[in-house]
Amino acid sequence: MSQNRQLLYPREEMVSLVRSLDRPQENGLFSQDVLLQYPELAESYTKVCPNRCDLATAADRAAKGAYGYDVQLTTLKEDIRLMVNNCILFNGAEGAYADAARTFEKFAMGKIDAYISQKVGGRRLSSFRVASVSVPEKHSTGKRGRDGESRERGPEAVDNDSSRRQPGRGNGIATSEDDSNRRSAELIKLVDSLNRREDDGAFAVDVAEAYPELKSAYEAMCPLKMNLIIMKERAQNGYYLGQQHRRRRTGDDPTLYMGSSIAESLTSLRDDVELMVRNCVNFNAGVVEWERRAASFHHFAHKKIDDFVLRIDPSLRGTRTGVEVYVQEAKKMQQSQLKQKIEGSERSNRGDVGAPENVAQSISPPSHTTATPMNPPRKATIPGTARIPTLSAHVNVVNTVTPIVQPTALQPVFNTPSTLRRRLISDHLHRETLHARLIHRLENDKSGTNGVPEIDRSGDAPQMYEPALSCRAVLDAFIISVRGFHKAQRESQDFVNPFMYAQQEENLYCDYVTLIKQQLERLFLHIVLYNREKAEMYDWAAAKAAQMAVADASLLPTAPAVSSHVSCCWLDEAHLCYLVRFLQHLPQLLGLACAEVDTAKSDGTGNAQLYLTTVEQGVVGKIAKITEELLSFIARYEEKITASRQNSESLKEQAEAPAL
Numbered sequence: 001m002s003q004n005r006q007l008l009y010p011r012e013e014m015v016s017l018v019r020s021l022d023r024p025q026e027n028g029l030f031s032q033d034v035l036l037q038y039p040e041l042a043e044s045y046t047k048v049c050p051n052r053c054d055l056a057t058a059a060d061r062a063a064k065g066a067y068g069y070d071v072q073l074t075t076l077k078e079d080i081r082l083m084v085n086n087c088i089l090f091n092g093a094e095g096a097y098a099d100a101a102r103t104f105e106k107f108a109m110g111k112i113d114a115y116i117s118q119k120v121g122g123r124r125l126s127s128f129r130v131a132s133v134s135v136p137e138k139h140s141t142g143k144r145g146r147d148g149e150s151r152e153r154g155p156e157a158v159d160n161d162s163s164r165r166q167p168g169r170g171n172g173i174a175t176s177e178d179d180s181n182r183r184s185a186e187l188i189k190l191v192d193s194l195n196r197r198e199d200d201g202a203f204a205v206d207v208a209e210a211y212p213e214l215k216s217a218y219e220a221m222c223p224l225k226m227n228l229i230i231m232k233e234r235a236q237n238g239y240y241l242g243q244q245h246r247r248r249r250t251g252d253d254p255t256l257y258m259g260s261s262i263a264e265s266l267t268s269l270r271d272d273v274e275l276m277v278r279n280c281v282n283f284n285a286g287v288v289e290w291e292r293r294a295a296s297f298h299h300f301a302h303k304k305i306d307d308f309v310l311r312i313d314p315s316l317r318g319t320r321t322g323v324e325v326y327v328q329e330a331k332k333m334q335q336s337q338l339k340q341k342i343e344g345s346e347r348s349n350r351g352d353v354g355a356p357e358n359v360a361q362s363i364s365p366p367s368h369t370t371a372t373p374m375n376p377p378r379k380a381t382i383p384g385t386a387r388i389p390t391l392s393a394h395v396n397v398v399n400t401v402t403p404i405v406q407p408t409a410l411q412p413v414f415n416t417p418s419t420l421r422r423r424l425i426s427d428h429l430h431r432e433t434l435h436a437r438l439i440h441r442l443e444n445d446k447s448g449t450n451g452v453p454e455i456d457r458s459g460d461a462p463q464m465y466e467p468a469l470s471c472r473a474v475l476d477a478f479i480i481s482v483r484g485f486h487k488a489q490r491e492s493q494d495f496v497n498p499f500m501y502a503q504q505e506e507n508l509y510c511d512y513v514t515l516i517k518q519q520l521e522r523l524f525l526h527i528v529l530y531n532r533e534k535a536e537m538y539d540w541a542a543a544k545a546a547q548m549a550v551a552d553a554s555l556l557p558t559a560p561a562v563s564s565h566v567s568c569c570w571l572d573e574a575h576l577c578y579l580v581r582f583l584q585h586l587p588q589l590l591g592l593a594c595a596e597v598d599t600a601k602s603d604g605t606g607n608a609q610l611y612l613t614t615v616e617q618g619v620v621g622k623i624a625k626i627t628e629e630l631l632s633f634i635a636r637y638e639e640k641i642t643a644s645r646q647n648s649e650s651l652k653e654q655a656e657a658p659a660l
Contacts, residue, residue, distance in 0.1 A: 007068045009119065014062035017115055018076070021108050022055050026100055030083050032056050049086040053079045073112055080108045081314055093318060105314075180241075183312070187269075188235045190308050194273075194301050195228050197413055202290075203276055203297060204228040207283070222279040231272050240269045258312065261319035263326070265309040270322055273301045299327050412587040412624035417635035420580050427530075427577070436462040436529075436536035437575035439470045462536050463575075468641050471520065471579040472571040475513050478633050482509045512626050517571060520582050524570040528581040540573075576634060583631060587624040594620065 022031050033054050035042045045052075058079050061067065067076045084105040091097035195204045206227055208215040219225075234240060241257050258265045277298045284290035302322035310317060416424070427434055441464055467473060486506040520528075529537060570578075595610035612620065 007065065008071055009068040009073075011063055011065050011068055013115075014065075014067050014076075015059050017112070018055060018059045018062050021080075021104075021111060023104075023107070026104055029087065029097070029100060030055050030104060034086075045090060048090050051082060052086055053082045055083075071116075073116060077109065077112060080105060080112075085310075085317075088317070184235070184238060184241060186308070186311075187240060188232060190304060191228060191232045191235050193304060194231075194297075196297070196300065198415070199293060199297060200415070202280070202293065218283055221283050224275060224279075226272050226275040226279065228276075231269070231276075234268075234272070240266060258309070258316075260316075262306050262309050262316050262321045263319070263324065265313075265316070266305055269305060270302065270326060273298070273305070274326065277301075298330070299323060302326050412591065412620050414587065414624040414628035414631075416580075416584070416628075416631050419635050419639070420631060423577060424581065424584070427581075431530040432532065434530055434533055436533045436540065437465060437577060438462045438540060439465055439467050439573050439575065462540060465575050466641075466645070467572075469576055469638065470572055471574050471576050472517070472569075474576045474579065474634055474637050475517060475571075477637055478630060479510060479513055481633065482506060508622075509626060512623065516579075516582070516586070519586075520579065521570055523582070524574065524578065527585065528578045576638065580631065580634060583627050587620055587627055590623055591616075591620040 022028075028037075031054065033056070034045055034052065038045075058076065061079075062076075067073055070076075084101045087101040088098050091101075195201070204227060206225065206229065207218050207222075208225065211218075257268070259267070263270075277294050280294040280297075281291060284294075306321045306323060309322075483506065486503075525534060525537060591612060592610070594616045595612055598609045598611045
């Protein structure tokens with residue numbers, strides 16, 4: 001492919017051009033890598049700005065010919081914008097650094113455009129573009145209007161008209177057919193990126209088709225349906241770029257979808273996002289989990305659209321964003337509605353206004369803990385002196401805080417079932433008083449028999465569970481399920497792709513379980529236990545070892561060895577909850593084991609940076625996916641075992657009940 005590319009600008013001139021951008025006015029703000037100048041900011045800067053560039057790096061790229069193949073020097077301009085965007089993101093949109101960054105961007109773009117004009121004979125590139133588009137249509141007689149007038153008046157008049165139609169816009173918005181197709185493809189990718197893993201496909205499916213039992217109720221509450229599938233179809237048809245009725249034109253007109261601010265750009269796409277979020281909130285009203293998911297998607301979608309708009313037209317930077325207009329305004333509206341609701345309740349229950357704890361109970365979420373009631377302040381007992389805005393201010397702070405987690409490649413994302421997650425949280429909160437969970441009792445333990453299904457809730461004794469809830473039992477059941485599934489799929493006659501359920505994928509699941517067994521047995525006492533659990537595990541292992549020693553000493557020399565006396569295996573003795581804890585760390589541990597130290601990006605402070613190759617990232621992502629499937633299987637398996645035990649106990653009680 002490089003053989004077909006022609007070097008348009010000499011490398012020496014490009015290096016000189018980049019070095020000329022390093023002015024003393026910026027005091028070396030963009031001269032070198034930020035991590036080299038300020039090593040103490042490495043962690044915080046890389047979180048905010050994962051991709052970075054500087055003039056020294058740009059000069060090296062220019063020396064290697066990275067910029068000389070593009071007529072408009074688009075790659076160099078993108079690197080300049082990356083420097084400016086990183087500076088504004090890290091230091092804020094206002095202040096001395098932001099002003100210096102915007103001044104530097106204006107100077108650099110003017111310098112680059114001047115160099116381009118000098119190399120092409122002083123004519124603007126937009127003139128070449130319009131002239132090349134107009135020449136094939138020169139002899140066309142059936143086309144009138146603005147295009148014909150543009151050809152009669154010449155290229156310069158077209159440039160003047162476009163500059164009047166698009167004030168403040170530069171060469172960043174191209175109107176050629178190739179740029180239009182590229183922008184349409186980028187918009188389709190943008191819609192695809194809105195389908196997040198943490199949403200579980202909630203916004204990517206048609207609710208009426210996916211859940212037929214909810215069709216009538218959903219259509220009654222949400223007559224206008226919208227999902228990511230419909231949005232992708234509209235993006236492919238050019239609906240959001242105003243191209244659905246403009247197929248005869250060459251390219252698109254940015255004035256149809258770009259406004260005077262970020263929030264006013266791509267309004268059709270934003271309206272569809274609003275409709276999708278509104279449908280989710282209305283249909284799942286009162287369900288906190290769905291409301292939180294809709295709010296998270298609302299913020300994420302508009303932030304993605306804002307970034308896309310800035311890539312199209314960087315001159316809109318500093319204007320109101322979609323997050324400010326749509327997301328924050330929606331939160332303010334909800335808060336005002338809540339305030340009106342509280343004030344209405346106050347007017348209807350005027351006698352209870354003097355007790356502020358009543359208002360606090362109506363605002364704060366329900367708690368499972370029991371608190372000691374406090375006497376209200378003396379000034380609150382006077383009628384008319386209790387003021388709601390003071391209490392609602394605390395609610396406003398909570399509502400406006402939305403944590404955004406952006407995991408790195410070494411932190412793969414996977415979902416944990418709610419039942420398992422609740423136990424993990426409960427165990428962590430009660431870690432100081434948590435007892436060990438075991439399967440088998442010791443032989444001298446007179447409190448019960450080996451492998452009883454009942455759970456021991458006594459004071460200081462470890463909790464005992466049935467053997468079906470051991471780590472090995474659930475892993476073996478998972479392997480049986482995997483093999484049965486792949487066998488049934490391979491023997492089925494209605495499959496679409498015969499290579500979808502290959503033997504290699506089945507072997508991958510089996511190797512994954514083998515790896516879990518090996519590493520869990522080796523690391524069980526080191527990474528999955530709390531202090532009290534670990535102490536009880538050590539005591540239990542020591543007592544069992546002593547029993548085995550006494551049993552071996554009591555045997556006659558001629559007696560055969562007893563096969564039941566084997567070394568302790570934690571896979572057989574530990575409850576499956578420890579396997580769940582181990583699986584929470586396994587994908588990240590595997591990613592850490594595959595990572596290598598990036599010596600080229602060492603900041604000199606001893607804090608080495610790790611990186612993963614693309615292949616390794618794919619492997620870690622696959623492991624995370626299998627881990628998610630295993631966690632879901634464990635939740636269903638434990639629920640099935642618990643239900644079976646309860647049924648057997650109820651049948652036993654019915655059998656033992658005296659006949660009337």
